[in-house]
Amino acid sequence: MLRITLAQINPTIGDIAGNIALMRAAAAKAHADKAQLVVFPELSLTGYYPGDLLDEPGFLARIEQGIADLLEASRSTPGLHWVIGAPLHRTGPGKSLWNSLLVLCNGNECLRYAKQLLPTYNIFDERRHFEPGPDVARVLRIGDTRVGFLVCEDGWNDERHDYDINPFERLADAAPDLIVSINASPSNLGKREQRHALFSAASQHHNLPLLYVNQVGGHDQIVYDGASFAVTPAGGVVFEAPAFVECTHNLDFAQGVFTSPAEAGAEELPPMEFYRRQIVLGLRDYARRCGFTKAVIGSSGGIDSALTMALAVEALGADNVIGITMPSRFSSTGSVSDSVSLCQNLGIRLLEHPIRDIVSQYGSGFDAAFAAPLQGLALENLQARIRGTILMEYSNSFGHLLLTTGNKSEISVGYCTLYGDTNGGLGLIGDLYKTEVFDLCRHINHSAGREIIPVAIIDKEPSAELAPDQRDTDSLPPYPVLDVILKQLIEGKRLEGAERTQVQTAFTELVGTAEGAALVARIKKMIARNEYKRRQAPPILRLRSRAFGSGRQMPIAARYEF
Template sequence: MLKIAIAQLNPTVGDIDGNSGAIIAAMQRAAGQGADLAVFTELALCGYYPGDLLEEAAFLDRMQAGLQRVLEASRGLPGLVSVVGAVRANDGPGKPLFNALLAIRDGVIVAEYYKQLLPTYGVFDDRRHFEPGPEGACVLQVGDHRIGFLICEDGWNHEGRDYKVNPFTALREARPDLVVSINASPSDIGKRELRHKLFRTASVHNELPILYVNQVGGQDQLVYDGASFAVSPSQGIAFEAQRFSEDFQGIGFTQGRFSAADGFALPAPGADGLPVAEFARRQIVLGLQDYARRCGFSKVVVGSSGGIDSALTLALAVDALGPENVIAVTMPSAFSSEGSVSDSVALCRNLGITLFTHPILDLVKQYGIGFEGAFDRPLQGLPLENLQARVRGTILMAYSNASGTLLLTTGNKSEISVGYCTLYGDTNGGLGLIGDLYKTEVYALSRHVNQRAGRELIPDAVLTKPPSAELAPGQQDTDSLPEYEVLDEILKWHIEGRRLPAAEAALAEQFVAGLLADANGAALVKRIHGMVARNEYKRRQAPPIIRVRSRAFGSGRQLPIAAHY
């Protein structure tokens, strides 16, 4: 039996010393458990994705030094084959680097495979820095088993639709006993199920068992969920590692089937994934934890308006960092309702966090006096509304600077889409937690947070009050926008379209088709599309948001600002 150690780690981009140390520790653990093969993830040595760090000579030098440490450690672990993702130089024509898989045994690289399919869609830009590897299979003998290799995207073209090259073709001809695929596959709604379906089909079609090892952790906007798995033609999905946490698992493989490390049957993984709300919670919590940690923050601050968006942001921040590391600030103005403050007080009491009060009435009034004196016109209407948001944003940034806390923005995807936010105001901050959740999903996740806690963390008054920016007398969101149940379906179809999960796409398409059948509905769809286009400049200047869906604002959606739509 081939004994395999699956090292589902959380590498940090650029931390070669830390990553190589974690790899060596896992190698030693694998050897101590008698493993024949230890499998790590794509670019595990430098973290995925390093971007233009790959153009810096010092970074590549550190990468090579880290690899040497791994090779040296391997000399003390006789017989163990460690499969590690790293960067290798390309001495031939094309881009100067390869995205490489290195099989290391007794301090020597005994097999070297280069990623053949380099994605440039969505959040990926591998072709910017890497040259595609040569066509053909790479197979290594490990004990009595022949092991073939893939790197992430190489396994996603088994039907041959997206690339001219299909690495499975060469593997099928080489007939290894097992295919090992190392990955850095970011998570979004439905991604786990998509991976299982695709690789189950590939396994059956090519008659090849596949071990899929994926990294875990948050990196900027992206979150990697781990969920490494094993699939064989006879067993289907035979094994799955933990989601949203590091994991080290030992499994066995013999005669085309996976087993527990002791040879007994593996527990069958659950066919169903997480409910959408729970998935979103875990995705956002892990994303914030790693973003704060990697950027050197231990505490966060949030402007608390008494509304649903800031309430959910605060609840998720407490979930991620603990109540002692979350600060809220309420900043009432002349137009703030009584509930703006009282609901914030109740929320923060429920969450166990500190709430500061910083009224802005006098500041806004003084701005108005200065504005009229300088420009001979009163400050009123939309400029006055936006000023209030900008004063609040300035106060929050001042507190962030003074206290060393990370300011979290509170905008949701519905409002960010149509520009229902103030540049240099409520868009201030270092990270947005709910910017990839539509407003209807904000409510759904808020209810889930309460249900999961078994008590009212987010007060019912916050959940039931009509949403409002409270920047003008009696203002409500529906003064400027359609009901969110309508707006969100239009936005889903316009922004994500076929990228939505099938059932969700069908509902959105049917809903929008109904609107387009009516003149008023068609005019509304056109107006919303125009609002999305006109506000690209705001999104370009906004902080990063944690990606939950397959198409989030940020690196995965690139549209021009100065364009005619």
């Protein structure tokens, strides 16, 4: 029997000493539990993905020292094999690094394997720094078990859709008893199910059991869910670790079968609960790693800021979140009273900073300088920019992280003000379509069994309140229609399952009419013309398969055909 400890850790990019401390603690527990193998995620030494830190000589020297420290640490756990991930130097033409897997035991390096398939699509850009490893299989005997090793993408090409070579097939030819795959697989809606289906099929195809160990935690826009698992040819997924939490878990492996001394408590999350947990973890880690303990949010009395505040409270605690309401002469009575109710429900402080007089002074100055009244779009955007400035003043003065509140529907078509409501350090709901914002608010209330987000806010007709009697539908189609168009244009074939069928059906019906086709053409133009705004906006937490940011790289100055 081989006892394996999967170590689903939350490494910090660049914090080599801190990451080693995480690995030492997990390895010590594994040794105490009499494990022979402890498995850490991909690039566990540096965190995934270090990016251009890998171009820094000082960083590379720290990596080398880190590997030496891990070799020494392995002496303190006799007989325990540590499977770690780290960048390693290589020689010859091409890039100077490999994305490598190392097996360490008793102060010695027992095995070295370099990742062969380097993803360079969507949010990935590994070919920027790494050279593909040689087309070889690496197997190590640990006790009576022959263990073969893969690194993340190497296991995703069993059907040869994306690469000419298939490391899984080459490893299967070496006839191991078990495959161990180390991963840094980002989380998005539908990703868990995709992993399970792909690796279950590969396990059955090659008649090989497999252990899949993934990292957890938020890094900038990307969140990793962990959710490590084991599959067998006959049983499919037979074990899964919890999602969105750090954990270590022991599995016993013998004669192709995994057994677990304790239950893991994994669960399938419905979409809204998935969004909620991913956002909360993403914000918590972003704030912690950037040195923030508190957040500030502009409270408009609308649904976007309400949802942002509720999620921030869950991530950081009510004592660490501040709301600021900034009424103007166009603000409705409800925008302030609803903000008061929301903050009372959340248990957070609400501060008020009216902007009526500031707007008036800007108007007088504009008229005096340019002999023209300040009106229309310029006046509307001015209000948003004044509010953004006030929020940044507060952030600078008191050290709070400013959270921006734009949703994906509005960001897509530029229904936001650059240097105004786009100000901030992080966007929590920028990958949620507006219809999903409503759904997540209802889910939060339902889960709490009480009204966290006031129903008056959820039921209110969306409005920017920057002009008299303004409504979002003055500028945009109804959000259910807009979101169908946006999902098809932005995500398209990346949509999964029932959502893909629903969106394609509705979109086909829409473009089947002259009015609908004209609307789609208009939305295409709005998306293209507002790329410059998205390029300057703060990072947003990625929730879906294609999010704005590194996962969608479009030019600003280009000719688009509509």
